[in-house]
Amino acid sequence: MTVSQQGFVIVGAGMAGAKAAEALRGSGFDGTITVLGDEAHRPYERPPLSKDLLLGKGERDDIFVHAEDWYREHDVDLQLGTEVTAIDRGGRLVEIAGGGVRYDKLLLTTGARPRTLDIPGATADGVLYLRQLADSERVKETLDRVSRLLVIGSGWIGLEVAAAARQADVAVTVLGTSELPLLRALGPELGAIFADLHRSHDVDLRGGVSVSEITTADGKVTGVRLADGTEIAAEAVLVAVGAEPNTRLAEQAGLRVDNGIVVDAGLRTDDPNVFAAGDVASAFHPLLGKHIRVEHWANALNQPTVAAANMLGNQTEYDELPYFFTDQYDLGMEYHGYVDPGRPHQVIFRGDVAAREFIAFWLADGKVNAAINVNTWDVGDPIKSLIRSTKPIDPAALADPNHPLDSFA
Incomplete structure (x- = not known):
């Protein structure tokens, strides 16, 4: 069977699934492409859900990966509202209610x-989550009518929603189990900066606490009770305590799963006909020499191109550095690289930390592993080159704004 006669199936109609279909057609693949998604909406980008769309700065139509006609024009069979019940690897069949879709190559972007x-x-009325478009619209509607919001979780989503709420003039309390927000992601030095940012906007930020109960009256949220008995009133509660990869189908199909679907640098699973990309993939990173799973937009954008190439028989590796960004109040930030949470690092600041215009670098053994640029722009390329160089760097020179970044790589 030639490639042009093959049928490829993509399970998951988010950004990663849509970009994979785009990459396959862009590479000249003219076999069948079926994209199966359980949401009612065509593929869309998730960052606006907790940023511009929530702030009322963006239009709903702007979040979609492709125009509505794109799938028909590119002969992509997009089946929305479709739940995949199982994967039969022996028969190369994706099972759905009332039937199934056969595949030659399968990509999981669940x-x-x-x-x-x-x-x-x-489960009370007024408990919110934020992952899908409907969630974002519900949170936005809630911010338009309540005066007090409580956020459980001091990670990225929790803080972005807190910022949107404050800009909507809603009183906000944020509760975190760690003493500082973003402690695992950024460490204490940067966690303190984000704590100061939110407190300067009158967020009641409390760390090192545990919630024992969401209090209710007549089935509706009235606030929370902490483990120490403290009660905090609120009209709505957003739960933002992290995410879990959707690996059920992979596990039931006997694929290797370990904090995500385990794939090699080419995004292949241990079945040569099955691939995985995006939030669900625990991919081997050639530069880092280990498997990592990154729940951020850049992986959903870039990994599908590599997966598509390898589905077509090529030998390509995904070696992009992890990247993510956030916008909170007047703070914009980009992060490049990877910091192993279990490894000691030295943090070097370059710029004006008090004014929140700086770059922070994480060094281990004298080498830059990651960097964050805060309200400092057009530095991504030299930062990435610096990380990829893996050469020892003089911390004093790195901290000196007069020492050009591109001179280190």
């Missing part, structure tokens, strides 16, 4: 889902 709380009141 993404992740929010972690939920198993405490009293967790």
